[in-house]
Amino acid sequence: MDLQVGLLDIDICGPSIPKMLGLEGQDIHQSNLGWSPVYVESNLGVMSIGFMLPNPDDAVIWRGPRKNGLIKQFLKDVDWGEIDYLVVDAPPGTSDEHISIVQYLQATGIDGAIIVTTPQQVSLIDVRKEISFCKKVGVPVLGVVENMSGLRQPLSDLRFVKPSEAGETDATEWALNYIKEKAPELLSLVTCSEVFDSSKGGAEKMCDEMKVPFLGKVPMDPQLCKAAEEGRSCFDDQKCSASAPALKSIVKKLTKID
Amino acid sequence: MENGGDSGGVPDNANEHCAGTQSETAGKAEACAGCPNQQICATAPKGPDPDLLAIIERMNTVKHKILVLSGKGGVGKSTFSAQLSFALAEMDYQVGLLDIDICGPSIPKMLGLEGQGIHQSNLGWQPVYVESNLGVMSIGFMLPNQDDAVIWRGPRKNGLIKQFLKDVDWGDIDYLVVDAPPGTKFLIDVRKEINFCKKVGVPVLGVVENMSGLRQTISTLKFVKPSESGDTDATEWALNYIKDSAPELLSVVACSEVFDSSKGGAEKMCHEMRVPFLGKVPMDPQLCKAAEEGRSCFTDEKCIASAPALKEIIKKLIKKE
Numbered sequence: 001m002d003l004q005v006g007l008l009d010i011d012i013c014g015p016s017i018p019k020m021l022g023l024e025g026q027d028i029h030q031s032n033l034g035w036s037p038v039y040v041e042s043n044l045g046v047m048s049i050g051f052m053l054p055n056p057d058d059a060v061i062w063r064g065p066r067k068n069g070l071i072k073q074f075l076k077d078v079d080w081g082e083i084d085y086l087v088v089d090a091p092p093g094t095s096d097e098h099i100s101i102v103q104y105l106q107a108t109g110i111d112g113a114i115i116v117t118t119p120q121q122v123s124l125i126d127v128r129k130e131i132s133f134c135k136k137v138g139v140p141v142l143g144v145v146e147n148m149s150g151l152r153q154p155l156s157d158l159r160f161v162k163p164s165e166a167g168e169t170d171a172t173e174w175a176l177n178y179i180k181e182k183a184p185e186l187l188s189l190v191t192c193s194e195v196f197d198s199s200k201g202g203a204e205k206m207c208d209e210m211k212v213p214f215l216g217k218v219p220m221d222p223q224l225c226k227a228a229e230e231g232r233s234c235f236d237d238q239k240c241s242a243s244a245p246a247l248k249s250i251v252k253k254l255t256k257i258d
Numbered sequence: 259m260e261n262g263g264d265s266g267g268v269p270d271n272a273n274e275h276c277a278g279t280q281s282e283t284a285g286k287a288e289a290c291a292g293c294p295n296q297q298i299c300a301t302a303p304k305g306p307d308p309d310l311l312a313i314i315e316r317m318n319t320v321k322h323k324i325l326v327l328s329g330k331g332g333v334g335k336s337t338f339s340a341q342l343s344f345a346l347a348e349m350d351y352q353v354g355l356l357d358i359d360i361c362g363p364s365i366p367k368m369l370g371l372e373g374q375g376i377h378q379s380n381l382g383w384q385p386v387y388v389e390s391n392l393g394v395m396s397i398g399f400m401l402p403n404q405d406d407a408v409i410w411r412g413p414r415k416n417g418l419i420k421q422f423l424k425d426v427d428w429g430d431i432d433y434l435v436v437d438a439p440p441g442t443k444f445l446i447d448v449r450k451e452i453n454f455c456k457k458v459g460v461p462v463l464g465v466v467e468n469m470s471g472l473r474q475t476i477s478t479l480k481f482v483k484p485s486e487s488g489d490t491d492a493t494e495w496a497l498n499y500i501k502d503s504a505p506e507l508l509s510v511v512a513c514s515e516v517f518d519s520s521k522g523g524a525e526k527m528c529h530e531m532r533v534p535f536l537g538k539v540p541m542d543p544q545l546c547k548a549a550e551e552g553r554s555c556f557t558d559e560k561c562i563a564s565a566p567a568l569k570e571i572i573k574k575l576i577k578k579e
Contacts, residue, residue, distance in 0.1 A: 014329055014440075057531075059454035064412035065271050092331035092440055093361035094409045118332060121550045125404060126362040133407035151472060151514060155481075159513040161473075171510055183504040189492055192480040193472060193514070197546050210405075226518050 001255070003084040006037060008074060009048035010101055011091035012067045013060050018050035022231020026051055034079035047078050064096035071100050092126075094133040102137045112142035114215070114254070119149055119198035124206050131210050143215035145250055146203035151193045151220040152242045155179070155186055195220065216250045218243055269295055313423045316382075319430045320354070324575070325460065331362075331440035334468040337549045338539075338568075339437035340368035344554035345572045347392040351432040354385060356422060357396035359439035360415045361408050366398035370552025374399055382427035395426050452531050462533040463578055466571055467524035470538035472514045473563045476500065476507050516541065534578075537571040539564055 009017035018024050018038075026038045028051045037045030049060065049070060080086065088105075091097055102110065113134050117127045127144060134141050160175040161168040179186050207214035218224075221243035227234045234240040234247065268276045275289040284290070285300025293299075317323070326342070328335040336359070343355040357365035366372050369388045376399045377384045385393030397408065397418060410418075428434065455462050481496040482489040500507050528535035539545075542564035548555045555561040555568065 016330075057453050059457060061454055061457065065269075069271075094407045095361055095415070096411050099409060099411060120546055122336070122364045122367055123332065125364065125367065128405040129362065129407040132405050133409055136407060136409065151516060152482075153514055157514075159515075160510045161513055162509070163511055168511075175507065175510055178504060178506065183499055183507075185499065186481075186496060186504075188483065189481045189496060190484050190489070191512070192482055193474055193543070194480075195472060195516075195541050195543055195546065197543060197550060220516050222514070222516055222518060225516065229518060 003043070004082060005044045006078075006080045006083045006086045007044065007046045008078070008086060008088045009046070009050065010071050010074065010088060010097050012049050012062060012070060012097065014091060015048045015050035015053075017046060017048045017089055020228050020231055021046055023051070024056070024231075028052065031079065034077045035074075036079060045080065045083075047074055067096055068100040071097060072104060075101075075104050094129060098133065099137075102139055106138070110139050112140035114142050115144045116147050117144060117203050118196050119146055119194075119202040120196040121200055123196075124203060127203070127206065128210060131212055141212040142254060143213035144203050144207050145215050146198075146217045148196060148220045149198070149202070149217035151195055152190055153222075155189050155191055158191065213253075215253055216246060218246045218250070271295070309420055309424055313420070316424060316426070316428070317434075320428060320434045321432045323434045323436065324463065325436045325438055327438050327455075328440050333440070334539075335440065336364040336368055336437050337545065338466060338468065339435055340365060340549060341545075341555050341568055342572055342575075343369075343392060343394075343433075343435050345556060345569065346433050346435075346576075347389055348554065348556060349576075351391065352430060353392045354426075354428040354431045354434045355392065355394045356426070356434060356436045357394070357398065358419050358422065358436060360397050360410060360418060361439065363396045363398035363401075365394060365396045365437055368549050368552055369394055371399070372404070372552075376400060379427065382425045383422075385426060385428060393428060393431075395422055452533055463575060464534035464536035465524050465528050466536050467519075467538045469517060469541045470519070470523070472516055472541040474512050476510055476512055479512060534574075536574055537567060539567045539571070 007017060007021070009015050011017075018026065021040045021044075023038050023040060023046060028038065028047070029036045035047070037047045038051060039045050050056070053060070088101060090101065113130075115127055115130050115134075117123045131141055131144075156176065158172075160171045162171040203217075204214045219242045221240055223240045224234050224243040227240060234244045268278050271294055273289055273291075273293040276293070277283050277287055277289065279295070279299055281287075285296050290296045290299065324342075326335055326339045336357075339355065339357075343353050346353045355365060355369070357363050359365075366374065366386075369392075371386050371388060371394060374386045376386065376395075383395070385395050386399060387393050398404075401408070452462055452465075477497065479493075481492045483492045524538075525535045540563045542561055544560045544562070545555050545564040548561060555565045
């Protein structure tokens, strides 16, 4: 959308952002203006502790004060330049990192928080706590996203197995030929599975109860998972047909809110 | 980049050349001048943490302690901890389940114990019992309102964890299962957890690959016809069509690999990091239901996809211990 964007990863213990932007192995350079973000595109700069670890398997076993120190340093020393949006990716929960980021940024104005959840009740219980946290510290809740909201796949993408006493045999080729012959109209259909039970209403109902906006659902999409792991945008090619439209819709709502 | 906590007696915010909080010169050395901990070090008693002694005493009646960790959140660690506890209890072991996920305690719900309170006796805090041989402790039992956010910094959380270990009267138990919070994308973070365990000297009993694909019989799938204006439900139509024209499909199981494991998944990683691979648990909507309703997945026949896999894993675990 041609906006200038910064992405700050403050998940000190589990920084996923470098991989997801295709930036593994990159280093941070310093200039006289401060630390330079690592640029994916000329208008998308990224900062993460992931860039500072010599070995990606290294565990960062830090207690709170040291993590807070690094978050402060990210906010103080990184030279973002003029940007439209700073997206801050926080770790799960309501702990040191969250308290710190809110404390440090509050004076400069935080537009709000987006909370991501999956549909099950146990996830929603934690989201309610996140919403309470935001209300308590005065951060507006821009909305909740229900992720992994069911699995949609064209029938032709499925694998099939025939279970038996001795174990399982792959029956994918057989099944697809069988379908083409006997029931070809099935091939134009999309299958839906609801992996995480949302019979109690999922995130949408919870948002209604807690009076926060519901931004939308994103279905499980193996293609999205691939794109994320390969550091690609899901919007670039046509592969993420299940998830990209849903994500786009959510982003549009967000930019209108702001 | 160094990784240090204060596990050598050197706090994170200490001065350079800190001799350690347990050193004879702690708080009094030249290097201590201006350190925020100087007062504490100069006046605090040296020697082992007395709380540690109390914890050791409590743990004397606990035969085996298993930590359940995960790198990332949302992978199903609490579900696994709960089902592991159910399984061990069903094998007639005495089991304690300790939920130390202070910010996001899921365990009470998963054991059907929401709304319960903690009772104290002269022996200490009483676990909340699901069965006579399965006791549970969680901060979830202490929150007056489920929606309350527990916004604590590290030291306070540690204080509560210490208290759980010091004050809870587990009695004589065979297994204490500890459900930890996430921390320390998927395999990237598990590698960090394994390194963490190696670093602090905790044996890695093994890795469980959860949500390892989705398996469903064709008859349980929903079908939709996508179109410009949206989706139309076509489930009934599709099932009748299959029964009429392609009935052999009904005995076939459909598999989806939601999370890409083409790089080898957890099994390959375990091989590389030389830790045991305990097994895969498929995604099972029935397991999700059981977890949310606080039920054991082993008691009814519904969790056909996941229960056998979990059982296998637990058998491997017991053999190790």
